[in-house]
Amino acid sequence: MKKNMIIVATAILFVVLFIVAASVYNKQKDKEQSSASLEKTEYLQRDYSPRMGPPDARVTIVEFFDPACGTCSAFYPFVKQLMNDNPAKVNLVLRYLPLHQNSDVIVSIFEAARLQNRFWETLERAYQTREAWIEHHVSRPEKFWQQLGGLGLDMQKLNEDMQSPEIARRVRQDMQDAQQLKVSKTPGFFVNAKPLLQFGYQPLQQLVESEVAANY
Amino acid sequence: MTDSTTPDKTNTPSQQGWLLIFSCWLIAMAALFGSLFFSEVMGLKPCVLCWWQRVFIYPLAVLFLVGMLPQKHKEHHSVVRYTLPLAVIGLGFAVYHYLVYSGFIPESLQPCSEDLSCAEINLELMGFVTIPMLSIFAYSAIIVLLLIYRKRAHQ
Numbered sequence: 001m002k003k004n005m006i007i008v009a010t011a012i013l014f015v016v017l018f019i020v021a022a023s024v025y026n027k028q029k030d031k032e033q034s035s036a037s038l039e040k041t042e043y044l045q046r047d048y049s050p051r052m053g054p055p056d057a058r059v060t061i062v063e064f065f066d067p068a069c070g071t072c073s074a075f076y077p078f079v080k081q082l083m084n085d086n087p088a089k090v091n092l093v094l095r096y097l098p099l100h101q102n103s104d105v106i107v108s109i110f111e112a113a114r115l116q117n118r119f120w121e122t123l124e125r126a127y128q129t130r131e132a133w134i135e136h137h138v139s140r141p142e143k144f145w146q147q148l149g150g151l152g153l154d155m156q157k158l159n160e161d162m163q164s165p166e167i168a169r170r171v172r173q174d175m176q177d178a179q180q181l182k183v184s185k186t187p188g189f190f191v192n193a194k195p196l197l198q199f200g201y202q203p204l205q206q207l208v209e210s211e212v213a214a215n216y
Numbered sequence: 217m218t219d220s221t222t223p224d225k226t227n228t229p230s231q232q233g234w235l236l237i238f239s240c241w242l243i244a245m246a247a248l249f250g251s252l253f254f255s256e257v258m259g260l261k262p263c264v265l266c267w268w269q270r271v272f273i274y275p276l277a278v279l280f281l282v283g284m285l286p287q288k289h290k291e292h293h294s295v296v297r298y299t300l301p302l303a304v305i306g307l308g309f310a311v312y313h314y315l316v317y318s319g320f321i322p323e324s325l326q327p328c329s330e331d332l333s334c335a336e337i338n339l340e341l342m343g344f345v346t347i348p349m350l351s352i353f354a355y356s357a358i359i360v361l362l363l364i365y366r367k368r369a370h371q
Binding site for chain 2 (some may be wrong): 011015017
């Protein structure tokens with residue numbers, strides 16, 4: 001019947017239109033993001049940004065992260081694995097993008113721990129104990145505080161240091177840089193200033209490997 | 217020249233009625249795919265009020281489709297019965313959202329979660345068309361078309 005044909009054709013048209021519009025929109029976004037990070041390399045890392053791995057490595061992964069982000073936590077061992085798989089060739093720079101409520105306080109604990117040379121240990125502890133200090137997507141710094149035992153931290157000094165205005169300034173700066181680079185989700189990865197456009201373990205691995213191949 | 221004893225097929229009441237429901241379905245489908253485009257492709261998170269409007273428009277895309285299918289009893293106008301209430305309630309949420317958006321209803325009264333404000337304007341097409349405005353347009357147009365359909369059915 002003719003009417004039924006019209007209905008079916010319209011439904012198909014809607015689906016096709018949606019898929020076409022989505023792919024056009026995504027391509028445009030990818031282009032914008034690529035040009036943002038390639039033109040604005042100064043936003044990618046700051047002098048104060050925590051760094052892991054050989055300083056003279058020619059491949060640098062920049063990761064914008066939120067300590068309360070489950071996917072960041074899941075990616076952390078994988079990123080370390082990528083560095084181990086390419087010894088002395090890849091290093092990691094972390095940037096803060098505390099999108100969850102109170103995550104900025106967790107970040108200031110990291111920064112204070114950094115003054116005691118316990119940054120990575122504290123970060124790993126935070127990832128390991130996520131369930132203990134995140135409630136309904138809100139970070140509970142006082143609960144994270146209870147998880148910090150055994151790391152050799154001077155807790156009193158930690159408490160004083162984390163109030164520092166310099167730490168708050170760094171977090172603000174990182175969040176501004178994320179905005180400039182159009183990073184709105186965590187984890188946000190860049191490898192040698194190239195954004196990870198299609199998110200996932202494999203695309204990240206491919207991007208790192210292609211940069212290693214191009215630079216060594 | 218059309219024969220006056222056999223009316224033009226496109227002008228029969230049932231044909232016009234079908235077109236009215238078809239138009240309603242088009243609007244509901246546009247709202248369905250449009251809202252999914254905003255949230256799933258553009259990444260604009262729907263706030264609580266957006267969700268309530270979605271609750272009442274999504275079933276309409278299905279109900280109008282069912283209403284257009286051939287039926288045994290030709291004078292069967294029950295599609296209005298089941299779709300009009302949904303459209304009216306949805307319009308209520310859309311108007312409320314528009315008032316929150318434009319500031320007539322203070323922020324403290326709005327039922328939004330802390331992280332997503334319903335008053336925050338995150339999209340303006342052509343500089344002035346906002347999402348609640350599109351929603352009001354969609355619901356109002358559906359209601360008007362359904363009322364016309366019902367009036368004709370009663371005649």
